[in-house]
Amino acid sequence: MKAYLVRRGLVALPSLFVVTALVFVATRVLPGDPAVLLAGDFATPETVAALRAKWGLDRPVPVQYAVFLAHLVRGDLGTSIVSDLPVLDEILQRFRVTLTLAAAAIAVAVAVGLSAGVLGATRPYSGWDYGGMVLAMVGVSTPIFWSGMVLILLFAVRLGWLPSGGAGSWRAFVLPAVSLGFFAAGIIARQTRSALLDALRQDYIRTARAKGVSERVVVDRHALRNALVPVVTVVGLEFGRLLGGAVLTETVFSMPGLGSFLVVSIFKRDYPVIQGIVLWLALSFVLLNVLVDVLYAALDPRVRYA
Amino acid sequence: MRSKSRRWWWALAAVALALWPPGPGWGRPKDTLVIALPFEVPTPDVHKATGLPILGMLAQIGDSLVVLDEKGQVKPWLAESWTQEDGGRSLVFKIRDRVKMHDGRTVSAEDVVYSIERFRRISIGRSALAMVESVTALPGNRVKVTTRTPFAPLLPTFTYQTITVYSKAAIERAGDEEFSKHPIGPGPYRFRRLVRGDRMELEAFDQYWAGTPKVKHLVVRYVPDISARVAALEAGDADIIHDFTPQDAERIRANPALVFINPPSWGFIRFNMNTQRPPFNDVRVRHAMAFAIDRDAIVRQIFRGLARVSRSLVPANATGYVDTYDVYRYDPERARRLLREAGVPDLTFTFSYGAGRYLMDREVAEAVQAQLAKVGVTMRINQMEWGQFSAMLRLPAERNPGQMTMTWWRTVNGDADSAIGIFTRAELPPGNNVPLYVSDRFERLYAAQQAEVDPDKRRALLRELQQVLMNDLPAIPMYQQPIFWAARKNVVGFSRKVTSLSTVWPLYDVEIR
Numbered sequence: 001m002k003a004y005l006v007r008r009g010l011v012a013l014p015s016l017f018v019v020t021a022l023v024f025v026a027t028r029v030l031p032g033d034p035a036v037l038l039a040g041d042f043a044t045p046e047t048v049a050a051l052r053a054k055w056g057l058d059r060p061v062p063v064q065y066a067v068f069l070a071h072l073v074r075g076d077l078g079t080s081i082v083s084d085l086p087v088l089d090e091i092l093q094r095f096r097v098t099l100t101l102a103a104a105a106i107a108v109a110v111a112v113g114l115s116a117g118v119l120g121a122t123r124p125y126s127g128w129d130y131g132g133m134v135l136a137m138v139g140v141s142t143p144i145f146w147s148g149m150v151l152i153l154l155f156a157v158r159l160g161w162l163p164s165g166g167a168g169s170w171r172a173f174v175l176p177a178v179s180l181g182f183f184a185a186g187i188i189a190r191q192t193r194s195a196l197l198d199a200l201r202q203d204y205i206r207t208a209r210a211k212g213v214s215e216r217v218v219v220d221r222h223a224l225r226n227a228l229v230p231v232v233t234v235v236g237l238e239f240g241r242l243l244g245g246a247v248l249t250e251t252v253f254s255m256p257g258l259g260s261f262l263v264v265s266i267f268k269r270d271y272p273v274i275q276g277i278v279l280w281l282a283l284s285f286v287l288l289n290v291l292v293d294v295l296y297a298a299l300d301p302r303v304r305y306a
Numbered sequence: 307m308r309s310k311s312r313r314w315w316w317a318l319a320a321v322a323l324a325l326w327p328p329g330p331g332w333g334r335p336k337d338t339l340v341i342a343l344p345f346e347v348p349t350p351d352v353h354k355a356t357g358l359p360i361l362g363m364l365a366q367i368g369d370s371l372v373v374l375d376e377k378g379q380v381k382p383w384l385a386e387s388w389t390q391e392d393g394g395r396s397l398v399f400k401i402r403d404r405v406k407m408h409d410g411r412t413v414s415a416e417d418v419v420y421s422i423e424r425f426r427r428i429s430i431g432r433s434a435l436a437m438v439e440s441v442t443a444l445p446g447n448r449v450k451v452t453t454r455t456p457f458a459p460l461l462p463t464f465t466y467q468t469i470t471v472y473s474k475a476a477i478e479r480a481g482d483e484e485f486s487k488h489p490i491g492p493g494p495y496r497f498r499r500l501v502r503g504d505r506m507e508l509e510a511f512d513q514y515w516a517g518t519p520k521v522k523h524l525v526v527r528y529v530p531d532i533s534a535r536v537a538a539l540e541a542g543d544a545d546i547i548h549d550f551t552p553q554d555a556e557r558i559r560a561n562p563a564l565v566f567i568n569p570p571s572w573g574f575i576r577f578n579m580n581t582q583r584p585p586f587n588d589v590r591v592r593h594a595m596a597f598a599i600d601r602d603a604i605v606r607q608i609f610r611g612l613a614r615v616s617r618s619l620v621p622a623n624a625t626g627y628v629d630t631y632d633v634y635r636y637d638p639e640r641a642r643r644l645l646r647e648a649g650v651p652d653l654t655f656t657f658s659y660g661a662g663r664y665l666m667d668r669e670v671a672e673a674v675q676a677q678l679a680k681v682g683v684t685m686r687i688n689q690m691e692w693g694q695f696s697a698m699l700r701l702p703a704e705r706n707p708g709q710m711t712m713t714w715w716r717t718v719n720g721d722a723d724s725a726i727g728i729f730t731r732a733e734l735p736p737g738n739n740v741p742l743y744v745s746d747r748f749e750r751l752y753a754a755q756q757a758e759v760d761p762d763k764r765r766a767l768l769r770e771l772q773q774v775l776m777n778d779l780p781a782i783p784m785y786q787q788p789i790f791w792a793a794r795k796n797v798v799g800f801s802r803k804v805t806s807l808s809t810v811w812p813l814y815d816v817e818i819r
Contacts, residue, residue, distance in 0.1 A: 032693025036700060038356060044433045045736040048700075051430075083348050083502065084486070093502055149533055156541040164541040165534055166527065167504060254342075254529040254538070256503030264346070264530075269693055 001297075005290065012286040016279065020072065023278045024065050027271045033057075034081045034269035055081055057271075068275065077279070078272035082265070087276035091258065095280070097167045098257040101180065101249070102242035104173050108181025109188055110235060112139075116185070117192025117231075121200060122219055132189060139186030148179045148252035165254035176253040180246055184238040191234045195227035202226075228299050236292035243288075244281040336818060337522040339797065342529040342544035347506040350497050351486035352470045353421075353429045359548050361467050362809025363526045366508060367408075368470030368491035371399055371418070372461065373811055376802060378623060378720050380461055383812075384413065384471055384492065384515075385449075394456035394759035399464075401447045405515040407473045408496040415443035420474035422451070431468045434718060437756075456757045458764050459721035462625070466718045467809050494519045494814035504528060510814075520817035539564065539792055545818065546793045546800060548808065551665065552610040558792045565801065567791040570623050572725075572806040573716040574616045575664060576781040577657075577674075578740040582703050585655060586710065590648040592779045595710070596634035598641035598681045599674055605785050608669045612790075616783030619726060619775045623806065626722035626755075626768030631776035632783070641681045654684040659712035660692035664787065667712060685710075700736040713740055714787055716807060722768045723756060729780060741780035748774050 035051035052058045056067065071078055077087035116132035123129055155175055156164035163172045199205065200223050208218050247259035258277060265273040345357040352364035371385040382388075385399035405413040422441045426432050437453045437460075444450050453460060463469075476490040489497055492515065495508035506526045510519035527544060529535045536554050538544040540561070550558075559566045579586035579595065586592055601615045614622060617629035645651050657674070659667055668689070675685045690698070698708055715738075717724040730752055733739040748771065755767035789808050793800045799816040 030693070032691070032697045033700075036696050037693055039430050044436075047430060047433065048736065084354065084483075085502070090502060149537070152534065152537045152541070156543065157537055160541065164538045164543045165529060166543070251531050252534055254504075254527065254531065254534050256501065256528070260530070261503055267691070267693060 001294075004293075008286075008290050008293075012283075015286070016282055019282045020069070020275065020279055021065070023275050024061075024068065027269070027274050028061050028064075030266075030269065032269050034271060037268050038082060068272075072279075077276035080265075080273050081270045082268050082273070087272050090261070090273060091276055091280050094256055094258045094261050097255055098243060098246065098250075098259065100167075101173060101176055101246055101255060101257060102239055104177035105180035105184065105242055105246070105249075106235065106239050108177050109184035109238065111185075112182065113185035113188025114192055114231070116189035118196060118219070118224065120189070120193040121196035121227075122215075124197065129193075133193070136186035136189040139182040139184075139189075141186075142183070144179055144183060144248045145252050147182065148176070148249060151175045151179055152252070165252075167255045167257075172253075172255075176246075176249045176255060179253075180242060180249045184242065187238060188231065188234055192227065192231050195230045196223055199223040199227040225299060229296060232292060232295050232299065236288055236295075240285050240288045243284050338525055339521045339523070339546070339813070339816065339818060340525045340527055340544045341546040342527045342535045342538050342548070344528075344530055344532070344535065344549045346503060346528040346530075347500060347526055349486055350500050350506060351489050352468055353425050353472075354486055355468075356430055358808040359810075360526075362805065362811075363506070363524075364489075365467035365470050365493065365809065366495040366524065366813060367489050367493045367497050368421070368472050369493045369812065370467055370470055371401075371464045374462070374465050374720060374805070378625075378806075380465060384418075385464075388461065390759075391450075392452065394458070395454075396450055396452045397460050398444065399449045399451070401449060402515060403447055405492050406511075406513040407476070407492050408490045408511055409473055409476055411473060411475055413471065413492050414474075415447050415449050417474045418449045418471050419443045420477070421471045422449075422469060424472070424477070425469050429468055431466065431718070434463055434466050434724075435469070456759050458756060458759055458761075459625070459719055459723045462719035462721050463724075465720070494812045495524050498523075514814055516812065517814055519814040521813075524813065536792075539794065542794065545797050546791065548789075548791050549665070550790050550792070552608070552612050552788075555612055555790055555792075556610060563795050565793045565795055565797075567793065567801045567804055568612055569789050569791075569804045570806050571614075571786040571789045572621045572624060572718075572720065573714055573787040573789075573808070574621050575670070575712060575714055575784040575787050576616070576619065577784055578708070578711045578713060578781040579779075580706065580709055580742055581744075581778075581780050582742045583709070585648070585650050585653055588648045588650075589778065590644045591650060591653065592782075593634070594641040594644035594648070594681070595678070595683075596779060596782045597637045597644065598678050598683065599782065599784075600636040600677055601784055602636065603677075604670055604673050608666050608673060609785065609788060613788040614786040616785055618772050619729070619781060619783050620722040620768075620772055621717055621725055621806075622786055624717045624720055624722045624725060626765055626772075628769050628772055631773045633776075634779075634782070638681045645681065645683070652682050652684075654686070655709045656686045656688050657710045657712070658688040658690055658695060658698065658708055660695035661689045663692050663695075664712070664714055670784070671712065699740050702735050703742045706735060706742065708740070711740060712784075718807065720806070722772070726752065726771060726775065729775065743778070743780035745774065745778060748778075 035048045120129040120132045152164045155162045166172045250257040250260035262277045369384045373383045375381045386402045387400045437457045439454045440452045473490045477485045494514040496511045498507040500506045508524040512518045535547045539547045558564045605613045617632035620627045678685045728738040751771045758764040796819045803810045
């Protein structure tokens with residue numbers, strides 16, 4: 001396993017390097033000048049020129065990239081053009097919010113999705129099955145900005161039970177986690193249902209039933225465990241998506257997360273922040289994939305990493 | 307057994323709900339004023355910050371020398387009086403004695419000099435004091451500001467809230483960078499902390515010279531989405547919000563728990579026309595556009611009457627503003643005639659704007675497109691991302707593809723001078739002279755009004771300047787960009803604190819009842 005992890009790390013390095021190069025070129029190709037955007041409508045050409053010089057934007061792009069890489073190998077992602085603060089500090093502060101939101105949302109998604117999927121597979125073509133699948137469909141197809149606003153209007157404005165936004169307390173995470181979680185729950189429910197249905201048709205399940213094992217044990221211990229391997233893949237992918245893609249939820253619920261920060265930074269052409277976030281997200285994806293691989297081995301004893 | 311346990315769960319859920327008290331803003335302390343803004347506080351240091359509403363919030367930490375009263379007249383603040391000297395070249399401020407900083411020190415003339423110099427050195431808005439030659443401390447807690455040549459609107463320029471006073475000793479002690487993270491000034495609120503991307507927290511300064519602030523905590527929250535801001539106000543999660551649509555304004559006005567605030571605006575939207583390239587290098591075509599656009603209808607229908615038509619290239623209510631030279635009342639027939647005379651009866655051109663930058667910009671662009679179609683003009687709408695659009699505006703004349711563009715402009719000090727300076731040669735791109743307007747007569751008049759210290763003579767020069775501009779019409783003044791604030795009804799005294807520039811004056815006497 002250790003050798004496998006080292007190998008995975010070595011394979012990831014060139015990918016991450018390519019990511020830095022691509023993002024660096026992409027940000028510089030974008031029309032628009034961060035100095036002009038930051039200086040705003042009030043700025044004189046002299047102010048803009050001074051700002052460009054301050055951030056080294058007046059130097060050739062290859063030189064800028066070399067400087068970026070030189071800082072990167074020392075673990076320094078640079079300084080934000082907008083806030084003048086270290087990019088890593090800015091990312092870490094927001095990543096905490098994003099990670100909490102993603103974890104809460106995935107917990108909602110797994111709880112709802114797995115339950116609906118198991119109900120659907122163990123009682124196929126019943127009211128439970130249709131109900132669960134309709135719920136899954138609604139979850140997947142409801143736009144998050146709409147479901148988010150409905151939740152805010154109902155639970156924050158009308159009932160006053162929960163805050164309408166922010167990230168100041170655990171209560172602030174409830175509505176966004178539900179909004180985001182239901183979207184992922186739909187996908188997990190469908191995946192669980194089909195994988196479990198498939199597992200329940202296997203010979204070893206028939207054998208277990210013939211031996212008189214209770215249906216609950218058949219489903220929980222034999223069928224579900226085998227069905228979970230593809231489900232874990234989906235959960236892993238969804239979690240990765242939530243880490244970088246919760247932009248709408250973060251915006252609707254005014255959460256200071258990484259996704260909305262990336263979008264704002266793109267609009268402001270805050271190059272160091274854009275580079276830093278994309279690199280951070282790429283790294284998170286790599287780590288998440290490794291974690292999913294490790295989970296495979298835990299779930300399925302046949303899986304071995306040499 | 308199973309049904310018994312289920313009943314327990316239901317009972318538990320009912321108790322949990324009963325213990326979870328509902329109601330707007332539940333759980334939020336009553337001594338905290340929460341203001342939700344569409345922009346994030348980038349840094350608590352106002353000399354380094356951008357964004358007008360943000361500047362107003364950061365000005366709570368520092369304090370300005372003078373402010374404007376409700377009639378737009380300059381009023382003493384940190385400076386208790388002032389005199390003009392050297393034939394209008396110098397302004398001498400007398401700073402109030404015994405004003406305390408947050409670190410316990412007393413505000414001195416040296417603090418004021420150091421702060422003004424720091425503003426002139428590092429602020430993005432430093433061009434506001436570009437005409438200043440020197441700033442010196444005088445005995446008797448006085449500060450002398452001298453300009454190279456007489457500059458009539460110098461005094462109101464000091465109401466611009468970025469020119470705020472900080473503690474010199476604190477900056478020198480902490481170093482510039484560290485100070486920016488924790489600024490210290492004499493303002494009504496002291497800085498507590500900034501949670502990036504989320505909020506800034508301030509705490510009342512009980513030794514504030516004008517009186518202890520009535521609300522103990524001030525929280526400035528970043529809520530980028532308009533609907534979320536309105537919902538936060540309705541839910542009681544925010545006490546005050548800024549910037550929303552006219553439709554939201556109607557909803558807020560209908561809610562008895564909320565107060566809608568719509569102060570006069572110093573910002574206005576204009577449609578710039580590239581005066582150096584066809585078709586808009588012909589003044590008849592520019593006039594035709596102005597006659598073909600029904601600005602009253604736009605204000606009435608799109609802004610629900612909550613904006614105001616601009617009648618000059620100077621914001622209404624600014625010193626020197628006159629509306630008499632706007633002769634362009636909606637007249638499609640006259641527009642057609644002018645286009646025929648100019649030889650472009652079936653004119654086609656491109657209108658560019660930065661999508662989502664200004665309130666209702668897309669709706670306005672589409673309305674103008676429909677109005678121009680009625681006089682046979684085809685206006686192609688080029689909706690651009692703001693970064694891309696602002697880069698285009700700054701291209702030099704020979705490479706600038708812009709034909710007609712939508713931009714916002716303002717006066718920062720309530721004086722016409724601050725609004726029309728962008729039409730000078732010095733402001734040609736990469737400056738802010740977006741229409742690429744060049745006029746010798748305008749240049750002469752502009753320089754003359756800046757040097758004229760006699761208010762009546764200066765007013766006459768400003769009047770003539772507006773006449774030149776409205777006749778040459780490098781840009782069509784469209785409408786005053788409305789400023790929308792809303793507060794919960796129990797917030798008392800906020801409506802008189804809002805400025806015509808989307809900022810707020812010191813909030814020390816605003817209270818929550």
